[in-house]
Amino acid sequence: MAINTKIEADQNAPAITQILGAFVAQHPSGGWPAEVEHEAHRTFLNWLGCAVGAAHHEAAWAALRAVQVLEPAPQAAVLGRADRVDVANAALINGITSHTFDFDDTHLKTIIHPAGPVCSAVLALAELTGATGRQVIDAVVIGIDVSCRLGNMMYPHHYDRGWHITGSTGTLGAAAACARLLGLDTEKSIMALGIAASQPVGLREQFGTMTKPLHPGAAAKAGLMSALMAREGFTASRRAIEAPRGFAQVVSTKYDWSEVTGELGSRFEISFNAYKPFACGIVIHPSIDACVQLRAKGVTADNLERLDLRVHSLVLELTGKKEPADGLQGKFSVYHGCAVGLIEGRATEDEYADDVVTRGDVVATRRKVVATIDDSIDEAAVDAVATLKDGRQVHVFVEHAIGSLERPMSDADLEAKFSGMSDAILGADRTRRLLDACWTLGAAGSVRDIVALASAARP
Amino acid sequence: MAINTKIEADQNAPAITQILGAFVAQHPSGGWPAEVEHEAHRTFLNWLGCAVGAAHHEAAWAALRAVQVLEPAPQAAVLGRADRVDVANAALINGITSHTFDFDDTHLKTIIHPAGPVCSAVLALAELTGATGRQVIDAVVIGIDVSCRLGNMMYPHHYDRGWHITGSTGTLGAAAACARLLGLDTEKSIMALGIAASQPVGLREQFGTMTKPLHPGAAAKAGLMSALMAREGFTASRRAIEAPRGFAQVVSTKYDWSEVTGELGSRFEISFNAYKPFACGIVIHPSIDACVQLRAKGVTADNLERLDLRVHSLVLELTGKKEPADGLQGKFSVYHGCAVGLIEGRATEDEYADDVVTRGDVVATRRKVVATIDDSIDEAAVDAVATLKDGRQVHVFVEHAIGSLERPMSDADLEAKFSGMSDAILGADRTRRLLDACWTLGAAGSVRDIVALASAARP
Numbered sequence: 001m002a003i004n005t006k007i008e009a010d011q012n013a014p015a016i017t018q019i020l021g022a023f024v025a026q027h028p029s030g031g032w033p034a035e036v037e038h039e040a041h042r043t044f045l046n047w048l049g050c051a052v053g054a055a056h057h058e059a060a061w062a063a064l065r066a067v068q069v070l071e072p073a074p075q076a077a078v079l080g081r082a083d084r085v086d087v088a089n090a091a092l093i094n095g096i097t098s099h100t101f102d103f104d105d106t107h108l109k110t111i112i113h114p115a116g117p118v119c120s121a122v123l124a125l126a127e128l129t130g131a132t133g134r135q136v137i138d139a140v141v142i143g144i145d146v147s148c149r150l151g152n153m154m155y156p157h158h159y160d161r162g163w164h165i166t167g168s169t170g171t172l173g174a175a176a177a178c179a180r181l182l183g184l185d186t187e188k189s190i191m192a193l194g195i196a197a198s199q200p201v202g203l204r205e206q207f208g209t210m211t212k213p214l215h216p217g218a219a220a221k222a223g224l225m226s227a228l229m230a231r232e233g234f235t236a237s238r239r240a241i242e243a244p245r246g247f248a249q250v251v252s253t254k255y256d257w258s259e260v261t262g263e264l265g266s267r268f269e270i271s272f273n274a275y276k277p278f279a280c281g282i283v284i285h286p287s288i289d290a291c292v293q294l295r296a297k298g299v300t301a302d303n304l305e306r307l308d309l310r311v312h313s314l315v316l317e318l319t320g321k322k323e324p325a326d327g328l329q330g331k332f333s334v335y336h337g338c339a340v341g342l343i344e345g346r347a348t349e350d351e352y353a354d355d356v357v358t359r360g361d362v363v364a365t366r367r368k369v370v371a372t373i374d375d376s377i378d379e380a381a382v383d384a385v386a387t388l389k390d391g392r393q394v395h396v397f398v399e400h401a402i403g404s405l406e407r408p409m410s411d412a413d414l415e416a417k418f419s420g421m422s423d424a425i426l427g428a429d430r431t432r433r434l435l436d437a438c439w440t441l442g443a444a445g446s447v448r449d450i451v452a453l454a455s456a457a458r459p
Numbered sequence: 460m461a462i463n464t465k466i467e468a469d470q471n472a473p474a475i476t477q478i479l480g481a482f483v484a485q486h487p488s489g490g491w492p493a494e495v496e497h498e499a500h501r502t503f504l505n506w507l508g509c510a511v512g513a514a515h516h517e518a519a520w521a522a523l524r525a526v527q528v529l530e531p532a533p534q535a536a537v538l539g540r541a542d543r544v545d546v547a548n549a550a551l552i553n554g555i556t557s558h559t560f561d562f563d564d565t566h567l568k569t570i571i572h573p574a575g576p577v578c579s580a581v582l583a584l585a586e587l588t589g590a591t592g593r594q595v596i597d598a599v600v601i602g603i604d605v606s607c608r609l610g611n612m613m614y615p616h617h618y619d620r621g622w623h624i625t626g627s628t629g630t631l632g633a634a635a636a637c638a639r640l641l642g643l644d645t646e647k648s649i650m651a652l653g654i655a656a657s658q659p660v661g662l663r664e665q666f667g668t669m670t671k672p673l674h675p676g677a678a679a680k681a682g683l684m685s686a687l688m689a690r691e692g693f694t695a696s697r698r699a700i701e702a703p704r705g706f707a708q709v710v711s712t713k714y715d716w717s718e719v720t721g722e723l724g725s726r727f728e729i730s731f732n733a734y735k736p737f738a739c740g741i742v743i744h745p746s747i748d749a750c751v752q753l754r755a756k757g758v759t760a761d762n763l764e765r766l767d768l769r770v771h772s773l774v775l776e777l778t779g780k781k782e783p784a785d786g787l788q789g790k791f792s793v794y795h796g797c798a799v800g801l802i803e804g805r806a807t808e809d810e811y812a813d814d815v816v817t818r819g820d821v822v823a824t825r826r827k828v829v830a831t832i833d834d835s836i837d838e839a840a841v842d843a844v845a846t847l848k849d850g851r852q853v854h855v856f857v858e859h860a861i862g863s864l865e866r867p868m869s870d871a872d873l874e875a876k877f878s879g880m881s882d883a884i885l886g887a888d889r890t891r892r893l894l895d896a897c898w899t900l901g902a903a904g905s906v907r908d909i910v911a912l913a914s915a916a917r918p
Contacts, residue, residue, distance in 0.1 A: 059693065066687040069587075070545040071532035086529040128528075162704035167657070195670050198626070199677060203657050203696075205705040211657050211695040214688075218658060222677075228525040229673075234518065236670040237662075245621035246664040 009244035014257050016242040017197070019264065020146055021190030024176045027265055029138050030442075036268045037442065040141050045438040046105055046275045046414055047098050047115035048079065048123075052454060053349065053421025054100035055080025059210040063093050063217070076124040077455040080425050084455075087128045091174070091224050095120035095217030096210075099166070101349045101421075102331075103279040107144075107272055108405060110151035110165055114273060116216030117170025118143035118177045121224040125178050126447045133444030135181055141270055143177025146193075148269035149260045150241070150248075157254035159204075167202025167215030168251060172241070174223025175230075182231055194236025195226035197247040208328075275414060277403040278347040280330075283379065284319050284337045285401040287311065287371075290384035291341030293396045299386045301343050301365045309338070310374040310383040320371075330357040335366035348420045380404065411439075426456065468703035473716050475701040476656070478723065479605055480649030483635045486724055488597050489901075495727045496901060499600045504897040505564055505734045505873055506557050506574035507538065507582075511913060512808065512880025513559035514539025518669040522552050522676070535583040536914040539884050543914075546587045550633070550683045554579035554676030555669075558625070560808045560880075561790075562738040566603075566731055567864060569610035569624055573732060575675030576629025577602035577636045580683040584637055585906045592903030594640055600729055602636025605652075607728035608719045609700070609707075616713035618663075626661025626674030627710060631700070633682020634689075641690055653695025654685035656706040667787075734873060736862040737806040739789075742838065743778050743796045744860040746770065746830075749843035750800030752855045758845045760802050760824045768797070769833040769842040779830075789816040798825035807879045839863065870898075885915065 030037065054060060055078065064078065067089040074084035079094050098104055098116045105115050122139045125131075147169040151158075159165045175196035179189040199222040202215035230236075241247045248255040278288050287309055294307075311334070321333040330336040330352050339362045340351040356362060377383060380401065386394045400406035402413070409417070415435050422431040434453040441450060489496065513519060514537065523537065526548040533543035537552050544552065557563055557575045564574050581598045584590075606628040610617075618624045634655035638648040658681040661674035689695075700706045707714040737747050746768055753766075770793070780792040789795040789811050798821045799810040815821060836842060839860065845853045859865035861872070868876070874894050881890040893912040900909060 062691040062693040063688060065691040066684065066693065069687050070547055071534065072545070073530035073532070075530065086531070088529055162709035164657075194665070194668070195673065198623075198662050198665055198670050198674060199658075199660055201658055203699065203705055203709055205696045205699055205702040206653070206657055209653070209694045209696055211654050211693070211699070214654065214693070215657060218681075225525065228528050229522060232521040232524040234521040234525065234670070234673070235668045237664045237668055240662065240664055240670075243664040246662055250621040250662055 009249060010255065011244055013242035014261060015239065016257060016260050017193050017238055017240050018190055019261060020176065021193055022186045023264055024142055024146065024180050024189040025184060025186040027142060029134060032141060032268050036141065036271055037137065039270050039273060040137050041439055041441060042275070042411065042414060043105060043115050043144070043270055043273050044119055044140060044441060045418060045435070047119040048438060048454060049418035049421050050101060050104045051094045051098040052080035052425055054097040055425060057097065057100045059100050059213060060093060060097050062210065063096050067093065076127045077451050079454045080456060082456045087124045088221050088224055090124035091121045091220035092217040094124065095220035096213045099213035099216045101279050103276050103349060106274050106276065106282070107148045107151065107269060108274055109272060110148060110155040111159065112148055112151045112169060113166045113216065114144045114147055114173065116166060117174040117219035117223060118147065120217065120220035121174035122177045122181055123447065123451065125181055125224055127451045129181070130446055130448060131181055133441040133447055136447055137442045139177040139181040141268060142180050143173045144270045145268055146176035147173025152259035153256050154248060154252035154254055158252035161252065162204050163200070163251060164202030164204050164206065164212065164215050167219045168200035170216055170219030171196045171199050171201060171222045174220045175226040178224045178227035179230065182227055184227065184231055188230045190238055191234065191236050192227040192230035194238065194240035195229055195234060196223050197236070197240035199226070200247065200251055272405065274403055274405055275409050277409055277413065277417065278337065279349045279352055280337060280347060281319060283315050284334050285403060286380060286382040286398045287315065287334050287384070288337045288341040288347045289401040290382050290396045290398045291338045292345050294384065294386050294394055295342050295345050297394050299342060299388065299394055301361050303388045303390070304342070304365065304368055304386055305389045306387045307338060307369045308385045309369065309371040310377050311371055312377050312379045313373045313375055314379055316371060316373060324357050326354045327352040327357055334371060335369045336362070338369045339366035346420070348417070350420070426454070468708060469714065470703060472701035473720060474698065475716060475719050476652050476697055476699050477649055478720060479635065479700070480652055481645045482723055483601055483605065483638050483648040484643060484645040486601060488593060491600065491727050495600065495730055496596065498729050498732060499596050500898055500900060501734070501870065501873055502564060502574050502603070502729060502732050503578055503599060503900060504877060504894065506578040507897060507913060508877035508880050509560060509563045510553045510557040511539035511884055513556040514884060516556065516559050518559050518672060519552060519556050521669065522555050526552065535586045536910050538913045539915060541915045546583045547680050547683055549583035550580045550679035551676040553583065554679035555672045558672035558675045560738050562735050562808060565733050565735065565741070566607045566610065566728060567733055568731060569607060569614040570618065571607055571610045571628060572625045572675065573603040573606055573632065575625060576633040576678035576682060577606065579676065579679035580633035581636045581640055582906065582910065584640055584683055586910045588640070589905055589907060590640055592900040592906055595906055596901045598636040598640040600727060601639050602632045603729045603732070604727055605635035606632025611718035612715050613707060613711035613713055617711035620711065621663050622659070622710060623661030623663050623665065623671065623674050626678045627659035629675055629678030630655045630658050630660060630681045633679045634685040637683045637686035638689065641686055643686065643690055647689045649697055650693065650695050651686040651689035653697065653699035654688055654693060655682050656695070656699035658685070659706065659710055731864065733862055733864055734868050736868055736872065736876065737796065738808045738811055739796060739806060740778060742774050743793045744862060745839060745841035745857045746774065746793050746843070747796045747800040747806050748860040749841050749855045749857045750797045751804050753843065753845050753853055754801050754804050756853050758801060758847065758853055760820050762847045762849070763801070763824065763827055763845055764848045765846045766797060766828045767844045768828065768830040769836050770830050771836050771838045772832045772834055773838055775830060775832060783816050785813045786811040786816055793830055794825035794828045795821070797828045807876070809879070885913070
């Protein structure tokens, strides 16, 4: 029962906390290539769409009702709603909604969903302070760099151990971003990171419950408060991240310091961020992508006789559910994913509604799918052959699914994804204006315009 | 650098989260012996005095200024001050102040300071809901039982690993206490514990900074919010504490489940709570106690020629500083502790002020102290011989210091400690009434009276 694992402390770590504090405070505004700048806009846009989309999910309602007990001041918007709460709780709730559909972004090297903690904290605080779009983009790039570098430092051991790495590194990312937004100096940025280091959030055991999306939300809130406290003179250890009894050595058994220090300020981890095209586990994405491509080639639910998939064994191990009974089970069914990919040409959260999973044409189509394990096929690939009722065959081979780093979603794809979530909540016209505002955020004089667009009209 | 420690998961843990949830929701009100009931009052009183005492410390000011950025609703008192903030942030700040002097309570089996997270969350929430004193005492006993049992389950490995166990178990204790206070049913109490399990707080690396007392404060706040969210239907894993990727197996390498389940509901960990008589590390307490006793036997700074101490080696290893230059260094000097014990008959936070540590008579007296290592003397003991200027010798042997479980502080001792911190802030008269209100808390119709007494008068 008790496992006594003696762990040797590393007494000679570099001054990670101070190095990151100096980076947060001193890196030049916009000090990165144009591609990084654009990726920051894509990350922000994708995050905002997810937050708006889940604004009325049960988890958002429950969190908001709990927050309302505090009678919060109306400082910052709950995105996609007319409600306003204090800046810390806006960070909390927007962090929750942005991750509720499991449809946000992924730093593929670490499986961190980096925007949730960072953007949720930054936008709420920026609304309060009236920050410019430039300041927001700077804070997002720097905050995500901090959280993902800490993730690289500890991955995979920290994740394997059971930490939900999005929340555990997210508090530090959010603190870094908010320290930057507040214009804290190096010393106070170090303190912000130090205060945040004591508040890692997130256990993998929570997957499948509302506490999973709580992780980025709670990380956003704790990081934001850490920066505010540091600004007021609250103190922490200057070695809080790397000391023998500091963050890294307490929450991980691997800590490769060079992942933090290497190319700091010249390589930006936001460059490696990817966006989910489908609202389900990444292992099904190649199969859905293949079906979307078959649809474009004229295959329909009506003319399809049988669909043969050759997939890696992991696909059936994780998502082999043949007869899903509801939306949640649908997320674990490659058969359902293929059916909606073929019928609707997409697999957004809408396609995982309970009544879609049980709809006659969807059920009939998924029963035509025959998946066969072939481990010569890579995890990231699929080979699909549709046999039509007239005997013709249509073949698609997907080497890398849409949404991978090799085949990233285009800006237009991201807009379509955004609209798919936002149109029903904000209306198509406002959604269109919001998209335009996202693409030009870095030049915006104040973020308050974008927040106003992203809030539902007051009744 | 990277240490790859493979840890075998325990797949067969008992249903700890559900067992604790049922205990929290269902254990009868006041369902414990009179001694437990009295200890709960002592724990509450001691906690309240510490929180009032540090109300104007720099850490309290910094935290309060950060919280004021949120424009909090005036729902609950910041103890010892006229300020009022929302209930979650009142829990935060009172948790910080109660631990700022390092003068609070200690569950000696685990080194947990249990009152900070639990009482800070409970009193703030109770003020908002208008709870009775009975409900508060019930919540305190149950919350402290949960946090200390989880501590027993993981101690010492969890602490050795680097977690500040007060904060890491404190979130769960505070959640349990608040779930009880809100009257959540078993299912929702399980959810409250589950939500809290994802939010452990506290690294030992922070010792010596303001983030150390942040730990019980942040734990109180997170636990309180977890209970509020659970009440509103927010969900978490029903096995959040014990699952392979749950709390215990993620934050500790030892987890003795029987420490949670054994005698649950009949043995109460609050019975093993102790209160610090001196505002410094526990290893100096026997020496200070000896000096207080010598003073009572007529030894004074004037008639003392030389004081010989025989102490365990740990005393000089941890607190061997001969010439402390300020209050903080004074906490690491057995010589200073002895000097103020002899001169003032006490060693409260006042005796660790910078100007006391450098005062002429104190410096002269500490230089008369000669400490010799003798490992036949237990850590908890000291042998002291005062040689007077007239040649007489006075001998005191302390086997267990005041404040230990063997020689607990009396109720009168606790009152004196409380007054020593509170008189200067609330005034002697109000302090006296507050003490009386503490002793009768379990019978109080509302906690709002005690809160009003513990708040500084409005200007």
